[in-house]
Amino acid sequence: MSSNIGMMDSAYFVGRNEILNWINSRLQLNLSRIEDAASGAVQCQMIDMTYPGAVPMHKVNFDAKTEYEMIQNYKVLQEVFNKLKIEKHIEVNRLVKGRPLDNLEFLQWLKRYCDSVNGGIMNENYNPVERRLKGGKERNSKGSLKSSKSVQANNLYNSASGDAAVINKNSVSKQGKMGLAAASGDVQALSKEITDLKLSVDLLEKERDFYFAKLRDIEILCQTPEVENLPMAVAIKKILYATDAKESSLEEAQEYISQTADSGETEDEADNI
Secondary structure (H helix, E strand, C coil): CHHHCCCCCHHHHCCHHHHHHHHHHHHCCCCCCHHHHCCCHHHHHHHHHHCCCCCCHHHCCCCCCCHHHHHHHHHHHHHHHHHHCCCCCCCHHHHCCCCHHHHHHHHHHHHHHHHHHHCCCCCCCCCHHHHHHHHHHHHHHHHHHHHHHHHHHHHHHHHHHHHHHHHHHHHHHHHHHHHHHHHHHHHHHHHHHHHHHHHHHHHHHHHHHHHHHHHHHHHHHHCCCCCCCCHHHHHHHHHHCCCCCCCCCHHHHHHHHHHHHHHHHHHHHHHHC
């Protein structure tokens, strides 16, 4: 099923507000931005709701903040995809960057897939809050053994290094002030870079919407009863509905037009005879 969802599928025309409402209503969350789902935890639980118990929720970190933590969530999701034979490659490196467009497209695909499995009907027997809490408790209980050992090691280390810390206090204080000044400049540079990136994303989204609208107009025109069976209209629809992004469907469309033209010439010759 997943491999049949092409870029011209209606799934990719679903707006961000509808996607957010779908997530919040299903999982009882309160996301306000698409990029809030960039950690991969939401996607994991959506699959868990579609296939109850299929996702090891104790491995899913809803508090993931760093790219490393997010990648672990997507690893869990990809493993579940492989287990369920869902033919979808996850672009992890793009999603963890938190770019709205990349995350929107993945969530659009996910909604389309989940709706195809459950018919768009919510699983009333699934308690998303309880499932998250249970998963969190299991994860914390496993982590507590490791943390207790770490605390013991830290206590031994701190007792041994206490005297050295007093001696180095003054030198560290001076270095800290210099570090803060340098960090302040880095923060300003990063803030400017983030602003520039947001502007670039906005422009890309507008450009994507513009071309999607053009493609939709072409699709509607090709579906008009007067022209939908014409060779050119059929060839254009072959390109629009191609599901494999790696291979161009232009050659197939051109071959179809050539075959149609050849058959038309054969019929004309037969009529003349």
